[in-house]
Amino acid sequence: MTGTSASRAAGRWPFAASGAIAAALLFGVAELLSVLFSPASSPLVAVGAAFIDVTPAWLKDFAIDVFGTADKLVLLVSMGVVALVAAAALGMLARRRLVVASVLCGAITVLLGVAVLSRAGTGMADLVPTVAGGAAGLVALNVLVRLAGRSSAPLQPRQEMARRTFLVAAGLTTVVAAVSLATGRALSAAGSAAVATRDALRLPAARRAAAALPDGVEAAAPGMPPFVTPNGEFYRIDTALSVPRIDPSTWELRVHGMVEEEFTLSFAELLDLDLEETWLTLTCVSNPVGGELAGNAKWLGYPIRELLARARPRDGADMVLSTSADGFSASTPLEVLTDDRAALLAVGMNGEPLPLEHGFPVRMVVPGLYGYVSATKWVVDLEVTRFADRSAYWTERGWSERGPIKLASRIDVPRGFETVPAGGTVLGGTAWSQTIGIDRVQVQVDGGEWQEATLATEATVDTWRQWRFDWDGEPGDHTARVRAVNRDGEVQTSERADTVPNGASGWHQVRFRAE
Incomplete structure (x- = not known):
């Protein structure tokens, strides 16, 4: 210069x-x-x-x-x-x-x-x-x-x-x-009042408690993630750049639309209802093959089907548009919210009030659907309507309307390019097929035959299921693949698909070295 x-x-x-x-x-x-x-x-x-x-x-x-x-x-x-x-x-x-x-x-x-x-x-x-x-x-x-x-x-x-x-x-x-x-x-x-109130809140006991986890739900493979995801480690994907801070004393849920009876529900009224607990795995539609945007927790809440039974949807309605306090919306098929699955208006997560970033004071959790069409956080409005009449936040941006979760599996250990001991390698991972359940998991090493993995105990059909596979391999570089089969006999597809418009698909594989 x-x-x-x-x-x-x-x-x-x-x-x-x-x-x-x-x-x-x-x-x-x-x-x-x-x-x-x-x-x-x-x-x-x-x-x-x-x-x-x-x-x-x-x-x-x-x-x-x-x-x-x-x-x-x-x-x-x-x-x-x-x-x-x-x-x-x-x-x-x-x-x-x-x-x-x-x-x-x-x-x-x-x-x-x-x-x-x-x-x-x-x-x-x-x-x-x-x-x-x-x-x-x-x-x-x-x-x-x-x-x-x-x-x-x-x-x-x-x-x-x-x-x-x-x-x-x-x-x-x-x-x-x-x-x-x-x-x-x-x-x-x-x-904010939300922080202080959340910290002081003591949730009522569930009228219908979740069954205790059976022995053996965690696969005996070193390095595996826990079966229950701690709240602080649970993935968070949403549109809220600043977490809404809602004082429960001012929270109300409006239920309206194509119903015979419109009503509002306060937080105190919600806590007085017959709350239920359920174990449920949530999955984000943006989760890539083998990704970690999935988590498993025990949720406390009130069955959404009971709210809708009180509202009495009219003939022709086929969707519930749920709206968050920050303006986000999700379109959930009415039939999914009125069948016997454990779709909840949740107030608790793993034995404590919902964390603020996970929807405090109230959110939705629905088995079998990706979160973008079901898991509305900070929910304040349920409108019974039709897919033909209303659309939701992400469906307006290219995602599909209904978002059923795809059969999926992943290898959690070893991690990609990790070095493991030769002659006694233990592979482990997780598979899920919500509302149906996992029947088998198969592992393929270096393009060989598909072999059966050992499944951990199943908690419920709505949660993920862990597995392990013992492999005696030679030293060197190796590639492992995994696929799952659900209780309906569906075999996880090998066809690769992007996350848009309705979730990723394909077999997860990892490369590792044995020495």
Whole structure:
């Protein structure tokens, strides 16, 4: 870089920094003030949620495949980087066109406000954090750009003092922005009535308790995941960039639509009903072959068929559209919610109230269907309707309407490219066919004959089933495949299918080395 180029770069960076710092202050102030309003009043959350809404199916699945359950964190970080780069460009514009840059800053604030109002449950009052943040950012942009101009003017008297003044102002503003953002996120996570109420809540005992797990439900293979997935390890895939924080005392479920009797149900009324427990494995439609977006837990709740029996659906209805407090919706076949399967309006998970990120205070769990058409978290509305008349969040974005879970199996140990002892290798894994049950699991090593694995004890047909396979192999590199057969005699297909539109299929295989 020549001396002239270096001098120009040195003269420009304060303006780029001014724009970036002003943007950070905008989001920091807005995040802090959003604690006093709804979670969606945060413009960062609102823009992220709006982005999720318009994300095409292929990009959503790509993000989940690459980042797993960290997809939301990656989205927030990416948004922050893009916002700072764009703000730096705005700061560069302000170097010579401060009025134009200020107008653009105001326009950006308006767009952020539109994003806030587009979220479910927000109102005009929720614009306060965005407006206040926009005003703070605009003031910071003007002050910092003017100070940057004085510090970089070649003939400016006392130039060194002006430069120091800019650095001090920029540093203080950055600290305020960072503290505001961090404090806002911390208060949002810990300061709601939902958190305190959830921690203090003691759920009633089930009138119909789940059967105790029989001996032998876990396969005796080192490294296997537990049969019951701990709440903290249960996968989380949803559209909520900020977890809804609902005070149970204000929660209500509305049941309406093509029914003879519409009604609402409070949380206290729900807890007074005859609650039931069930063991149930949930699976995400975005789970790739061999993926880990599945979990097994004991759920406590009220049978949805009983709610619908009270409502008395009318002839012609064939779907229940469930809606979350954050606007997400799912279309569940009416017949699935009215047969004898354990479809629950759940309030408990593994012996405690639902975690906030898994739907507190109330969510749906339905055996045999992928979550995108059945497992609505933070559920507040059940509308009995028809597939011909209504559509749901993900079906409008390319997924199929009904989403039955496909027969699947995976190899959990050894992991891909793991080195294992030769001469006594134990393979282990998991298979599921909800509402039907697993009859057999077969393993193939290095393209040889399919051999029967040893099945662990079955808990219920609605849960996954673990298996193990003992193999005496030679040292070297090997490939193992697995397939399952369910109680209806269906053999898991080898045909590969993507997750869109109705779930992945194919045989899972791993490569490993024996030494």
